[in-house]
Amino acid sequence: MKTILKFAVLNIFALFITACGDVDQSTVSEPEAKSAAQLTSKNGGSVINQEYPEAQAEVLKTFTAIATSITKGAGLGTDSEFMDQLISFHDYDATFTEFNYDFNGNGYLTDSKGNEEHERMLFGEIVKPGGVKQFAALPGTLKIAVYYGNVANLTFISDFVLDTHPLGEITVNNLITLLFVKTKGEWKMVHEHHSPLKILPSTGIKPSNILSDFDPSSASNAQLEVYATFGAIGATIMANSGTGAENMDELISFHAYGPKFTEFNYDAEGNGFLTDSEGNEEHERALFGNYTVEKFAYIENTLNIALYHRNVANVTFISDFEVKGIGTINNLITLLFVKTKGEWKMVHEHHSPLTK
Template identity: 40%
Template sequence: MKTKTLLIVTIAGMLILFACKQEQKEIAEVVKEEAKEEKVDLLNDEFPEAKEEVLKTMEAIVQSVFDGDMNKLIAFHAYSPKFTEFNGGEPRVGSMENEKFEREVFGSVTEVVKFDAKDLKVAVYGEVANVTFHSDFHLKFGKDLVVVNDQITLLFLKTDTGWKIVHEHHSPLKKESA
């Protein structure tokens, strides 16, 4: 009788182990399938909600220039040791130089006549967005009108406080031949 009981207990234990292994296998397959379905294509997915957030950030940046609100303009930057800027073929600069330049230049604007971003393109790659455009800025500094026609790239990073600029690149837009 003891042998029969031992045999039954052993077989039952093996069945339970087999059932648990089978269940683990099924759970692993479900998890694997869910992971396939949730896979994000950073290169091709459009991220429409994030794109809209970036566009609203761009609008707020433009408004800060129109309002002459330098603190608000600066707040759209994520200054850190990683921040970089290229401007007009000059050597790369960092956070401190960019902030100084922005405050001096945009802080000296007496009138924003025109501030257009032509051929604007927003490309979102998850938590990073690349904004490119051709500037058509007409800014008055006292009586002097300055027209800025540059190719501009702004690289944004999604932070806890919104989309922030982590890199800027400005280079003169080649004039079309007449």
């Protein structure tokens, strides 16, 4: 896992691209769960790099339908049929998290209620009628990684052009992570993380974060496995950071590198970027090999571990790290884990600063 230097984010329209929800294990049908188990056995416990073209096509079709609802419903009010359609693409059951930014550029953690309010207000009221001039991804950035045929991570850098009431026509370039889960035959958004492509100083009063409900004492066995893996990642960082890039092998072993792996992060100038396995490993070794981590923790009540179809887990938290020579690092962090050959491995990371 990688956390970057302490930066902040400003993009007053960062929340122009929200979509989220969560799904509980109870929503998994028996045939779906059985299918996932059969896939695990068939592939020797690993489906990290297996392709699912039909599922990818279904997710892309769903994403296109989301764009259609937004485009047709822009500026027609918060309760139009198109906004209802947009909300229907979310699964708000059980635990839900969303990372986004307010109009002052401050990051925050919210829940299903907050997400729905933002969705309806933004596209129903703030964007003018006919105001979605372009709903696209920057060329070469859209990727759909499917795991076990029933969980899909859609990542891209947006290239939206919106005509709005407060600012007129604007271009929105954000780093976007959207997690979809197939349950009862439909693909629903279950997590989102948005952060501006360019970091600028934040302003205004910091928003309050929705507190997490995750409690290790009442967690499932699978959640506890992921929790233990997360703890092991922190332990190896604490034990080996600052001792050189060559001593980061254990940290790197917690990743499942391959063609599906993606990471969103920022460089030293505050420019967001999308990278792959090679880039992630290079950054991990450089950062933790050169800097000593004195504290690896999360802000109280911000850690969530959401389990999907028993084999995929989404870990979200706001970091509370102390790094010698850098200081405190508070980042919004999304880590997607997939269980392969009995072990939980990271397949996606999205890091963005809480504030400046």
